[in-house]
Amino acid sequence: MGGLYGIKFNNKTSNELGLLVQITSKPILPEKKKNELEIPGLDGVIDFGNNTFANRLITMDIAIKTDTRENFNKKVREIANWLSVKGTLCLLEESDIYYVGQVFTYIDMQKLLFNCSTVSISFEVEPYAYQLTVPETVINSVTDLKATGYTKIL
Numbered sequence: 001m002g003g004l005y006g007i008k009f010n011n012k013t014s015n016e017l018g019l020l021v022q023i024t025s026k027p028i029l030p031e032k033k034k035n036e037l038e039i040p041g042l043d044g045v046i047d048f049g050n051n052t053f054a055n056r057l058i059t060m061d062i063a064i065k066t067d068t069r070e071n072f073n074k075k076v077r078e079i080a081n082w083l084s085v086k087g088t089l090c091l092l093e094e095s096d097i098y099y100v101g102q103v104f105t106y107i108d109m110q111k112l113l114f115n116c117s118t119v120s121i122s123f124e125v126e127p128y129a130y131q132l133t134v135p136e137t138v139i140n141s142v143t144d145l146k147a148t149g150y151t152k153i154l
Contacts, residue, residue: 005021005091005092005093006019006092007021007060007089007090007091007092008088008089008090008092008095009082009083009088009089009090010082010085010087010088011088014062017075017078017079017082018065018075019062019063019064019079020062020063020065021060021061021062022060022061022063023058023059023060023091023093024059024060024061025057025058025059025122026056026058026059026091027056027058030053030055030056030127030128031054031056032051032052032053032054033052033053033054035047035048035049035050035052053127053128054127055101055124055125055126056099056124056126056127057122057123057124057125058089058091058099058101058122058123058125059120059121059123060120060122060123061118061119061120062079062119062120062121063116063117063118064076064079064116064117064118064119065116065117072117080106083102083103083121084103085102086100086101087100087101087102088100089101089123096131096132097129097130097131097132097153098129098130098131099123099125099129100125100126100130101123101124101125101126102123102124103121103122103124104122104124105120105121105122128152128153129152129153130151130152130153131151131153133151
């Protein structure tokens with residue numbers, strides 16, 4: 001999809017960890033949830049609408065490169081720890097937009113080559129993105145993001 005821009009998750013960038021990141025899937029809009037009822041014996045369905053949205057999946061490939069197996073194991077554990085909590089995600093190609101979510105997939109160390117490996121991860125994020133409406137400040141958590149000036153956008 002896009003070039004190698006990187007991400008910022010919970011106030012730490014992929015560049016700080018020496019990672020190359022390529023976004024492979026970023027839905028421009030969240031999927032609408034269906035709220036329908038099928039009644040046996042009646043044609044079609046009853047659509048309750050409601051205009052509600054499902055969470056989005058933002059998928060990316062992350063390249064990990066190290067010089068020794070020991071450094072590789074440390075780096076993989078550092079990345080796993082970084083991604084193990086819910087937080088704010090910023091794709092650096094759109095530095096004023098934030099998402100709130102977390103990674104539910106895991107990194108299997110047995111399948112990785114120590115000198116250079118690429119893993120695919122997916123962030124499950126809330127349906128809405130948040131656009132900063134005040135000058136960027138340090139955002140350390142979801143609470144900080146929601147307490148600063150932002151606009152909820154699709």
